[in-house]
Amino acid sequence: VGCGGRGAALITLTTDFGYRDAFVGIMKGVIAQRAPGTPVVDLSHGIPPQDTLAGALVLRSAAPYFPHGAVHVAVVDPGVGSSRAAVCLVTERALWLGPDNGVLSLAVPAEDMRAAFAVTNEALFLSPRSRTFHGRDVFAPVAAALATGTPPQALGASLGDVIRLDLPAPTPIAAGVAGQVIYIDHFGNLVTNLPATAANITRLTTSNGQTARLVGTYAEGAPGELIAVVNGWDLIEIAARDGSAAERLGARVGDRVQTEN
Amino acid sequence: VGCGGRGAALITLTTDFGYRDAFVGIMKGVIAQRAPGTPVVDLSHGIPPQDTLAGALVLRSAAPYFPHGAVHVAVVDPGVGSSRAAVCLVTERALWLGPDNGVLSLAVPAEDMRAAFAVTNEALFLSPRSRTFHGRDVFAPVAAALATGTPPQALGASLGDVIRLDLPAPTPIAAGVAGQVIYIDHFGNLVTNLPATAANITRLTTSNGQTARLVGTYAEGAPGELIAVVNGWDLIEIAARDGSAAERLGARVGDRVQTEN
Amino acid sequence: VGCGGRGAALITLTTDFGYRDAFVGIMKGVIAQRAPGTPVVDLSHGIPPQDTLAGALVLRSAAPYFPHGAVHVAVVDPGVGSSRAAVCLVTERALWLGPDNGVLSLAVPAEDMRAAFAVTNEALFLSPRSRTFHGRDVFAPVAAALATGTPPQALGASLGDVIRLDLPAPTPIAAGVAGQVIYIDHFGNLVTNLPATAANITRLTTSNGQTARLVGTYAEGAPGELIAVVNGWDLIEIAARDGSAAERLGARVGDRVQTEN
16 A cells, blocks of 8 residues: 555455454455455454344444545355355445345445445355355455455446345424434444434433433533433434443333433 | 655554444544555553543553554543543654543653643544544544644644643552552453562552462462462552452452552 | 565464453554564454463464465463463464464464474563563564564574374264364354264254254254354354354353264
8 A cells, every 4th residue: 555556445344253263363364365465444343243234334334434445344144155145336435345135235325336246256255165254255355356456347247236224214203203222332322313403302211211311422411411412423322421321221222212392 | 654755653542442333443444544554553442431540551551662653542531522622742752642631641741741732723623523423533633644744733732731640659558568459451460559669579468358479470370379470561460370360359440459467 | 565675474463362451552562663564463362361272273263364474473371471481383384473382283283383493582572571471572572573584593492392282083972973162252153173074964962962953054044043064164063043052052162062863
């Protein structure tokens, strides 16, 4: 990178592989062999096992901050080894690689997708290919190929569309709007599907009846207070000042929240 | 780096962002956009949430081992979005960036600080700037600016001093010296505030009355024995041979230890 | 790397240092000072504390995927500071650095080892050297020396052999073959010592009497079914479809498994 010539693209990795095993390190080894010098940035390897929605949300939140030309790889793949396809999506800014199970779909809405290709060209894979570790045998070598200039159309047939995850939409209610928890972060903050623009929110009630006051920043909460803020994703999230809202409320993804009169 | 010219500085990151979300990856995306090719090294993202003292100790332990010219960024920031300032400190060896809450202060004692600047120049920030994620919107782009040659005085007004954390000092007692646990590491070792030079330590007593014998290395302990050693920070720490002293003693930061007659 | 000249080798790190402290970051600081620009790839820092067998298995699984010339460093070191030696092994593809406690021995079987050297040349170490943190004071600077061209014979005396870990071998039984769990991964999959070639496996029984059906991929299991697959290490592993087999069975390393009639 920066040493002249075309330079190598940057690759990002988002997986549910965790931090105990060498799964991620192995993918980096394959990339180092096939695309030497390409920077690899970890978005998260702490996606809850097989939680494609969490992976999709994390990828959507992070990708816009990366340089043009990045190759974003997401491996959250309950169907590894089954007939699910691997896909490569093309947008104006980036290339996207992952299983066709929706994990790419929140970062790449249909209107941004310029092309999609099946990933079936076995000449680009590791050989022999295992049936259980496509991160190593398929996604890492194909990411390396893309980062070193292989065009996406060399990966396989063009696809009309891909599987998409639907984020639940907020719904109007008498008291304003109802939504739900869609993600819980490391701090125990509860990210909801209510956008910053959900009008007139001043207080939210959680599914177990507790109330969170909308404030501008975490620091405006009183010590221990349950608060709601507009977070870095431009969504309303519920936080406990100096603590974990998830622990305090015993909250889970899918829990209902609503505005209060 | 090493490709000629001035080269990019190295950036280190110390945060309480954890490993589940993409917070850290997003900061690296911003840095990759604004300071391409700059190496970024993670010191820790496992600082307990909002524990500025732990962040300050980790940063102090690590920074001396990095090359001259490094930019050390610490984001442990309970006051994000409040009126707390962001600061940039200058020492002979490095630049330091973080919230003005003491997280930089153990690594940069007053006598080493050559200058301090408020970080207020919004032209260097991401725009629009959120009120909850300054790691992405303020600290990453400013670190990138510093790494690519922006002088610290371009960040904002010069400051006289910054907020400092005080490490508790050991106190003399009849039996020798008393101190306390200031940090607990991944192995469950209890780092105390007693320096290697705390004279004549041969045994320590913990707050629940157990005794640890001072030995030269972990391996000198008998299996399961509670021992005290001089650790890599040049402080006395209490360890359980082949186990976790923290678990064994139910120990917490702040627990008292003292020499025994 | 790639910027002309010999280029720096890639260094991999495998440790039990965890992700809370700055131990790993400090090693990277030392490497950045002494071998600037050398890529460092983390294999795992989540090896269970002092579990040399787990470290050895992780290293063995990952190293073949890295480029020729890599320097693989493994620091899982219950005997740090004792009389155990540090060693450097030489194979056709790579250099290997770690304590002489077997952590390197599964990745470097005797027949692949071309040479072994004690690591005793203090001129290459950090000075002063602590008795508790050889990752920083010994292994990082020696890895940097190797990566920048210091020949392994400069590290110390040639050694005849090194300490080796023995993986338990499967044993024939009336019903086929018996083995045991040797590693449990992040997903709770139970890796056994039964090779993919262990003939005629169609079902396995675990030590608490449950049965796992051999299938080709995780996805072939019914929801919640206990299955056995050939994993990415070419070993039989037991998995729970969409869950953790380790949690379901309360399994531990060493638990017995056997084929069923």
